[in-house]
Amino acid sequence: MNETASLTYFSLNNLAAIAVQGEDAATFLQGQTTCDVRQVTPQQSRPGALCNLKGRVIATIRLVHSGDGFLLLLQRDMQETLLKRLRMYVLRAKVVVADAGSDWRIAGLIGDTLPGTLSNAGLPLADETDAAAGNGGAIAVRLPGERPRCLLLSRQDSPQPWLDNLTVGDEGVWRQADIACGIPHIGARLSEEFIPQMLNLDLIGAVSFQKGCYTGQEIVARTHYLGQAKRRAYRYAAPSQAATGDSLFADGQADAVGTVIDAAGGELLAVVSCEHSAMLLRLGAPDGPTLQALPPPYGM
Numbered sequence: 001m002n003e004t005a006s007l008t009y010f011s012l013n014n015l016a017a018i019a020v021q022g023e024d025a026a027t028f029l030q031g032q033t034t035c036d037v038r039q040v041t042p043q044q045s046r047p048g049a050l051c052n053l054k055g056r057v058i059a060t061i062r063l064v065h066s067g068d069g070f071l072l073l074l075q076r077d078m079q080e081t082l083l084k085r086l087r088m089y090v091l092r093a094k095v096v097v098a099d100a101g102s103d104w105r106i107a108g109l110i111g112d113t114l115p116g117t118l119s120n121a122g123l124p125l126a127d128e129t130d131a132a133a134g135n136g137g138a139i140a141v142r143l144p145g146e147r148p149r150c151l152l153l154s155r156q157d158s159p160q161p162w163l164d165n166l167t168v169g170d171e172g173v174w175r176q177a178d179i180a181c182g183i184p185h186i187g188a189r190l191s192e193e194f195i196p197q198m199l200n201l202d203l204i205g206a207v208s209f210q211k212g213c214y215t216g217q218e219i220v221a222r223t224h225y226l227g228q229a230k231r232r233a234y235r236y237a238a239p240s241q242a243a244t245g246d247s248l249f250a251d252g253q254a255d256a257v258g259t260v261i262d263a264a265g266g267e268l269l270a271v272v273s274c275e276h277s278a279m280l281l282r283l284g285a286p287d288g289p290t291l292q293a294l295p296p297p298y299g300m
Helices: 025-030 076-090 114-120 171-180 217-226
Strands: 008-011 015-021 046-051 057-066 069-075 096-099 104-110 132-134 138-143 149-155 231-237 247-250 256-264 267-273 281-283
Touching (some): 008 171, 015 076, 015 104, 025 069, 046 217, 057 132, 076 096, 104 171, 114 149, 171 256
Antiparallel strands (some): 015 069, 057 069, 104 149, 132 138, 231 267, 247 281
16 A cells, blocks of 8 residues: 555645745844744754734744755745845844745645655654654654644755655645644734734743743743733634634623634634633624634643
8 A cells, every 4th residue: 555645735825935044044033033043953843923022923933944044934925024024124144034935835744654654755753743854855844733744845946756646635624733733823814913822822832931032022021921811822613604803702792802813624713811711602793603612732
């Protein structure tokens, strides 16, 4: 039996890549991202975010080591915004910030035979979440999930023939896997709405409280050390019509208490007021469809 038969390939067209290359790339990004760039190596990736001065998340990202710098993965509808923002902060740093879309394809893989297939392709990926491996033409990054799962970045000029016969899956299945793991994605629709803790970024290793200063760090650190976030991200079973940006209402109350971050496959992830999170919630209106709370994928 062909071991790739049980693998599913997802074209993640919602994602884009920005290359940050040069002698000062690590120092430059350390002052811009919530994650600790020192932890990003050829064997280790990190999730993170870029914040504004008020500590609000402009966009969620994933940082991957590449060559003499890094690839910054993000929602495609935020690529131009972040390109302009990062270039604005370069100043005299020896850094080049560029659109990497013409150089890399971004995809996802899910399947029980994933570890062996990756190993045969020269991508021996460790079992730990966020582990990374490269073979010169591709980079794989381990993600959490019920079944083995990874992000795959492959160079446009480096064919990966082992991918040719894989089953192609619907992007919604991939999004549901992220929702089940509590992984938030912030694009243009909800940019600058939430601080990292509201999105549970601190619970998935996307925020370092030991690194130096970065844009928005004062607000993020103050929330961590002096108090608790009053809103957090929670997971719910949801009607099919749920969509990013929809409001959630506590039963019997007229004012919204939450906002949907993402929805797919009958589940959603939403930022909800902590005091209302255990109440019966409704989607879209005070008399809208009811939601069923699902167990969190990490301690809260």
